[in-house]
Amino acid sequence: MLKQQKNLLSWLGEKEWLAPLLWFGLSLVVALKEFFSGNYNNYTIFKHVYLHTISGQTLYGPYPEYFDVNNYGPLFSVLITPFALMPDMVGSILWMLFNALILFLAIRQLPLTRIQQNLVLIFAAHELMAASSYFQFNPIVAACLIFSFTLIRKGKEFWAAFFIMFGALTKLYGIVGLSFFFFSNNKWRLIYSMVIWGVILFVLPMVLSSPSYIVRSYREWYEALVFKNERNKQFDKGIYLQDISAMGFIKRVFNLHYMSNLWVIVPALVLFVAQYLRLKYREYTSYQLYILCSALLFTVLYSSSSESPTYIIAFPAACIWYVMQPKTWQNNAFFIFLLIGCSFSHSDLVTPWVKKNIVVPYAFKAFPCLVLWLVIVYQVLTRRFLRTV
Structure with a gap:
């Protein structure tokens, strides 16, 4: 089954006309x-x-x-x-x-x-x-x-x-x-x-x-x-389409309307900087690409100005990360979660009830990317980037 999935991905990637046509x-x-x-x-x-x-x-x-x-x-x-x-x-x-x-x-x-x-x-x-x-x-x-x-x-x-x-x-x-x-x-x-x-x-x-x-x-x-x-902090006053970030997600899910963003940003900065503990691998292309993915995600996740269209900065990182991974069922399932939870969450493919009651009020679009960013940090710190394909 996994071999068939890999062959399907190769087939899609080999069609030179398909990528620019869709893009x-x-x-x-x-x-x-x-x-x-x-x-x-x-x-x-x-x-x-x-x-x-x-x-x-x-x-x-x-x-x-x-x-x-x-x-x-x-x-x-x-x-x-x-x-x-x-x-x-x-x-x-x-x-x-x-x-x-x-x-x-x-x-x-x-x-x-x-x-x-x-x-x-x-x-x-x-x-x-x-x-x-x-x-x-x-x-x-x-x-x-x-x-x-x-x-x-x-x-x-x-x-x-x-x-x-x-x-x-x-x-x-x-x-x-x-x-x-x-x-x-x-x-x-x-x-x-x-x-x-x-x-x-x-x-x-x-x-x-x-x-x-x-x-x-x-x-x-x-x-x-x-x-x-x-x-952007005024989502409790009806402004829901701003601050679709890690801070916005945490505040809305846990009803912490007046929590300072620094409680999220400072630990995130520590984790981001910690990735440079692996700088001895800086000549490795895989390590460099992981840092790129982390930086693209970080830019959006920890900005209170992030809106749904801002995720064109973050989502390519999810795609870059995925094409570097072994095509296990876990990685495939996680990428489907990223596609639906992030890229398609504000589209008509998601029912109006889900958008109105879950996606928009809880800044859910940030959640899949937040999980991915934490996964990337973990993979960098544990040198998993050495195992990418």
């Missing part, structure tokens, strides 16, 4: 559906980041053109510029495809076999579709982390530094790329390259506006993030 096809279909339904509020926010930058208006206040507010850094205004200049239909669809393409290229750079890469794309295609339905920027955030990993492995610290700083100056998450610092053979080059790119990317939005406006916007961005973090 881009599902996202294109859902993006068109949402656009023609008028559900492209996030893209409207993104477009106005550019418009507000060139007009000198605050990037972080409410505006009548859309609901919610922008929470990305001023550098985002440069990225969104070519799309904002197009008609909404063209700009929004190309924006979605651009996000999908960047993450697709990043996954293609992973030190996996072609079949394994195809399987990661196939299994993560549904999660990408979910992010695409919101016209999310998170696929590029995930790509920044993966590119920083692959480029450091290849000794291209200068360009790895670009992705680390670009991610950090747009959504902060990019700084997690420093998790791969110890894989570099030229750490000083990585450090000074980050300084160089930090300066370049900090001033780059000034081509669209004045230096004083951009400096003020960075200060306002910090204030907006602090406010958002406080707001």
